Amino acid sequence: MTDAVSAEATVPDWRVYPPMELPRILEVALTEIVEHGYDATSVRTIAREVGVTVPALYYHYENKQAILVALLEHAMTTVGGHIDGALADAGDDPVRRLSAVVEATALYMATYRDLAFLDSERRSLTPENRVRYAGHRDRIDGLLRSAIEDGCRTGIFATPVPDSARRAIFTMCQGIATWYRPDGPRTPTETARDYVRIALSAVECRDMRGD
Incomplete structure (x- = not known):
């Protein structure tokens, strides 16, 4: 199962980029990947930062x-x-x-x-x-x-x-x-x-x- 990320195909005002909203797992993963790189980022670290178990994270995303x-x-x-x-x-x-x-x-x-x-x-x-x-x-x-x-x-x-x-x-x-x-x-x-x-x-x- 994968959490859906809300994003419209079209936007009311294309010059406006509002504060980005991501599911918590993706928000943490983005921070970790940007800071450490994809290879050095672990699912265990993401799960810990989100405050869930690794199996719970895998319920939303099957892998990294x-x-x-x-x-x-x-x-x-x-x-x-x-x-x-x-x-x-x-x-x-x-x-x-x-x-x-x-x-x-x-x-x-x-x-x-x-x-x-x-x-x-x-x-x-x-x-x-x-x-x-x-x-x-x-x-x-x-x-x-x-x-x-x-x-x-x-x-x-x-x-x-x-x-x-x-x-x-x-x-x-x-x-x-x-x-x-x-x-x-x-x-x-x-x-x-x-x-x-x-x-x-x-x-x-x-x-x-x-x-």
Whole structure:
């Protein structure tokens, strides 16, 4: 049996990331994995911190892998819902679509940085779970690709290397979780806007309406 994590497919306001709510087991597991790494985190430690026995924990999650999968599924559902909301507002315009994907992703990375940091633990997934998780990541990558290709086709984006620009944008957004600090000089909103400007520059945008 697995505890369900509440996450809507769409969100009322995609720019708003409320305080994250996770079942207690996942909350503790997230803290332990971020601090010590997946391999060094034990089910026994999670159970002790939660205040349950190991058999009781296994009633909710069959093993440590299931806990990691639940966390990563929640991560992808969360960021995916916000990106979908942003794209719904953006319409068909490539500049606004690219800006929407980057802004929503950057906001997620800065606001839920511990959850976002778990992407680095995808190497710990079993082959089957890794394929499933890769599908989620590929979907976001595909949204970037579509916006960039449409912008290049219409001449709004002048980059001669759209694939390289896409990879650079995707990678830089993911990197936010590794360096962003809530007590730093930039808020998540400011950081997201910075990254939108960088992304539009990367594709050599001729029209900065996404700013």
